Amino acid sequence: EFIETAPGISIDTAQYLPKKLPAPAILIAHGFGGSKDSVESDAKFFASKGFVVMTWSARGFGESTGQIEMNSLDSEVADTRALISYLAKSKNVILDAKGDPRVGIMGSSYGGANALLTASQDSRIDAVVADITWSDLQQGLFPQAVARSFESGPFKKVWAGTFFSAVTLQGAYLGECGAFAQRWCDAYENAVLQGRPSPSEKKLLESVSPIRFAPTISAPTLLSQGQADSLFPLSESYKLAKEIKKTSAGTELSMIWHADGHDGSNAQAPYLREQFLFWFQKHLLDREIDFPVFQFTRSNGSISLQDSTVIPKVFTSEKLPFETEPRQLPLVTPTAALIYPIGGVPSAISALPGIGSAGALASQLLSNLAGFSPAFLPGQSGFLESAPLKEPISVVGPSSIKVRITSTTNDATLFFSLVSKSPGGAINLPNGIVAPVKISNISNGTKDVVINLPATVLDASIGDLLAVGISSTDQGYETPKTSRFYSVSPLSPLTYETSIATAAQSSSANFLWPLGAFASVVIAAMFVRIRRPKILPTKESSTALVAVTNLGKTYKDGHRAVVDLSFEVQRGQVVGLLGPNGAGKTTALRMMMGLIFPTKGSIYLNGESVYPGSPALSNIGSFIEGPGFLPHLSGRENLRLYWQSIGRDNEQHLDQVVAITKLGTALDKKVRTYSQGMRQRLAIAQSMLGMPDLLVLDEPTNGLDPQQIAEMRQVLKNYASTGRTVVISSHLLAEIQQTCSHVVLMHRGELIAFGPMEDLLSKNRRSQSLEEIFLELIGDDLVIGQETQ
Missing domain, CATH: 3.40.50.300 (P-loop containing nucleotide triphosphate hydrolases)
Incomplete structure (x- = not known):
């Protein structure tokens, strides 16, 4: 069904009905490059659980008309609000008041931003689930890890190009902008040419950033972010959660850091779908569900007895990472020196679109076998290391360190990360996630700054080193053209966050199969016991062993x-x-x-x-x-x-x-x-x-x-x-x-x-x-x- 949400704008929609009506509704927004068909599986699942589900193709996607405005409040968000009004007139949907349907909204990536922005603009939203999305689009495309800096970071050119081409390369006759609105097409062109956004483009990016509207997000909100995500890393949900807690303290908020993401597989998709269901059942069906404040996954879990794969282990906490007391670890390396080659060639490879976590795994394997990591090229990288750990350390959240950066030019572009190093020298860079730094106007060749390292889940064992990794190059980002020399020295201990957490209970499905297996073992043991020979211990007098x-x-x-x-x-x-x-x-x-x-x-x-x-x-x-x-x-x-x-x-x-x-x-x-x-x-x-x-x-x-x-x-x-x-x-x-x-x-x-x-x-x-x-x-x-x- 096509619904006209604005003059000349027709949105292609689909509805999925449960057996019992009327019922609460859920709007499911699709990701970038998708359509309403992309979320059909989720729609059928939630409909089977008692919800009316509406899906739609956003402007510029599928059969819908209009141009892509990246979730502008006056365009895509206005369309979603019009769909809520449409549901308010449906006899199939429960109403909380006239014109106010009981409705939740969810989405991943591009759809997740739509969910958050719509919730910030429409008080009729009763529950929000946003997965692997951005909180600040400028930070997503021009990430800057220098604390309290107003300067844009290096342009994330590979990821930006991947998304732009997904829309513009569908056909030559669409023109160079494809389905993009002209202002967004111009912004991308300028970013490629200049490597940084103009003041007007900064305002454009800010206008579609949920973190700007955090004070008006009042519906119960579940933020879900993937560890295997070099596009929108864990820091996106971390910063948004912190801002919501600060500016909208009454909002019920939970957060999940799972093992998937734009770079990873969908290994935890069943677990996430179950958690999203619990969230909607709690807030749309008023079920008594004890939902954890914070859940995170450790990927170095146990081995499956079913297929011998690694089982990600989920942990829960009643505190978000920024609500715990930070800890400190001294670093013993005095200085790391590194060269930047002309043109940035060769470049380090920390992560690449769609294969970031796989690339990180390959890097770790290379590091284990050959003592070499593509993320840290010789001469172009260095480490600020701790002493060998005398007790295990678990990092859950971001970390930070104050450093002194020297450069032979008046600017510096560097890529920081938190890694662990084994006694044998193997480097573990979690999912290839780095914290880019761009500094201009360095006076006297030296600058003291605080670096916000990537939010991560990282475990280091006794004997390991925890280290701040630094690289002068990274293939995924825009870097300088001329060569230069850098040195980086620590001015403070490493400050990191952790979580006091307990292992989550398995879902019922995962719990029942071991019970069945145990029952089978008991029956088999009884059968064997009945059939096996009855042998009594005997003694033999012999000097032989x-x-x-x-x-x-x-x-x-x-x-x-x-x-x-x-x-x-x-x-x-x-x-x-x-x-x-x-x-x-x-x-x-x-x-x-x-x-x-x-x-x-x-x-x-x-x-x-x-x-x-x-x-x-x-x-x-x-x-x-x-x-x-x-x-x-x-x-x-x-x-x-x-x-x-x-x-x-x-x-x-x-x-x-x-x-x-x-x-x-x-x-x-x-x-x-x-x-x-x-x-x-x-x-x-x-x-x-x-x-x-x-x-x-x-x-x-x-x-x-x-x-x-x-x-x-x-x-x-x-x-x-x-x-x-x-x-x-x-x-x-x-x-x-x-x-x-x-x-x-x-x-x-x-x-x-x-x-x-x-x-x-x-x-x-x-x-x-x-x-x-x-x-x-x-x-x-x-x-x-x-x-x-």
């Missing part, structure tokens, strides 16, 4: 994986378990570790029988396949977490384990900085926790170079020298020959040879390699499933 007696395993398909296997292992031995593929090595190891039941025979450890659930298993350590560690934790933290996860604490042998494995100072470094050899060594250390009598290792030297293999060999020998035993399964015969004191050789499930390595090698009274002995005993019968001739 490990005694394997007549062991056999036959699977349901009749395959005999292990046949009548018997051998004994004494303390202090390093035993190699060898055999071709299909020999039964893995099955034997699984029975030795109590993972499966044997169909016949027994295994004893220290005279106690070994089987699934056996008390003897507490004295076995194992490392099977690749190590799995949390990369953002140190080696020590990973070991402690593992030890606690199996119900133990106060590992008294940790120092001994560290000494045996020679982890040294690496134990307190982040695992993501480890080489493959160090990861393998940490995995061996994990299996040694508690100093078990038996260590079972499957291919412990996989992926190691010769030097690392030699070091691993000594680690295993050192462990056995403490009076304990190591059993190794490996295909590397030469390595087994150099590492092991004894050998168990299996073929087709049977024991072919067992005894000291030196006896086996001197078989037939002549010196041979283990490979020669192996081939002599096995022959060419190396094919899995090959029939015996």
Whole structure:
């Protein structure tokens, strides 16, 4: 349906009705470049929850007429107010008074600004949800991080060009301005040519900035902003919330900082839709809903048991970031020096439209692997660093620092950020968000300023450095043409905000599937308990640490994986378990570790029988396949977490384990900085926790170079020298020959040879390699499933 909102202006609209009428209404505004069809999914969702929903295509978009005025009060906002009046005449919408429908409004980006500006002009609005939008459009396009500066910052040319071209490149016959009104087209052209807005253009940008109208926003307002957003970062909602609290104290206000944004995915879309629904149910349906004042997401959450992806973790607080007491951290770097190349080429890449967070992730990966970050080019960047942290720090909100900037010219353009640096040197720049600085008229080459760093959610661990990153270039912004030299020195500690928050409860959908999984596990456990063999702990009088007696395993398909296997292992031995593929090595190891039941025979450890659930298993350590560690934790933290996860604490042998494995100072470094050899060594250390009598290792030297293999060999020998035993399964015969004191050789499930390595090698009274002995005993019968001739 087309609705005429002004002479010559027809707005294309659509309505979605709930089952029960009349009902409160929700207006849903679309984003830049979209139309009413862009928000159809949201419209159907809210209609299904009992709301009348109206969507529309804004001026210059879809089938609507008119030109784009960037949410001018006299144009797009006036159109939205006309739609409210239209709803006031509808029998389907509940009225609070004559001409006053019960109505909420929501939108994202361009639509979010429309929602806020409409709410500031029309008291009939009863609830507002604004997501990933601007509060100050001048700050959005010419961001300036110098506190209390009236000078515009560097032009955000890449993002501005992306949006302008989205409208002007639809067809050549539309002209260079496309659907833009002439004054906005002229403003963009001047910004490109001059790199800054004129006084009249500043007024134009201010006229569509919600922060200017904060005193008249009285409806309950939910501000939602994305961390992965280099266009309208978290600071936009932070500043608007602070202004609303200051000038319109009676307005009910909540804020969400989620993990999505213009640069990110829609991973949290279901969570956000649920929160927006709660907000409208609370304020349009008068439901008793306890809605948090502040919610924020940490993206380094737990791992999903459903698809192994990282689950963003939501935290809640009853205070907004600016309502908490700020904290300070001294910086120890005296000065950072950086060059600006002529023309700004090459340029650092902090974020790019639509892939900012992905680019930041790629930068972090490069930093982890190669010690290089595209956001901080050598010579063009520097850091003002703290000392290594002695306790974790969580930054939630903006931070600031007073610095002295010197320049070889009378101006300076710089890009500041807050980063964490691991002990290995990896740089974490959250989502690639920077704080641009532009200073003119620098007298005597020096200027002292306070820099407002980006609002962010950043966690730094013990041993990390918190640092102010500085770059002289950034590809996303307009920068000077001539070269110059800068230096930046700290004049104050780093001041940062945090949040006293608690983890949010999961939604019902997320809560029910673990319950179902738990019930399934209980039923499965009961079934297994009924069917599993009834084995009572037994004792065996033997001097051997490990005694394997007549062991056999036959699977349901009749395959005999292990046949009548018997051998004994004494303390202090390093035993190699060898055999071709299909020999039964893995099955034997699984029975030795109590993972499966044997169909016949027994295994004893220290005279106690070994089987699934056996008390003897507490004295076995194992490392099977690749190590799995949390990369953002140190080696020590990973070991402690593992030890606690199996119900133990106060590992008294940790120092001994560290000494045996020679982890040294690496134990307190982040695992993501480890080489493959160090990861393998940490995995061996994990299996040694508690100093078990038996260590079972499957291919412990996989992926190691010769030097690392030699070091691993000594680690295993050192462990056995403490009076304990190591059993190794490996295909590397030469390595087994150099590492092991004894050998168990299996073929087709049977024991072919067992005894000291030196006896086996001197078989037939002549010196041979283990490979020669192996081939002599096995022959060419190396094919899995090959029939015996």
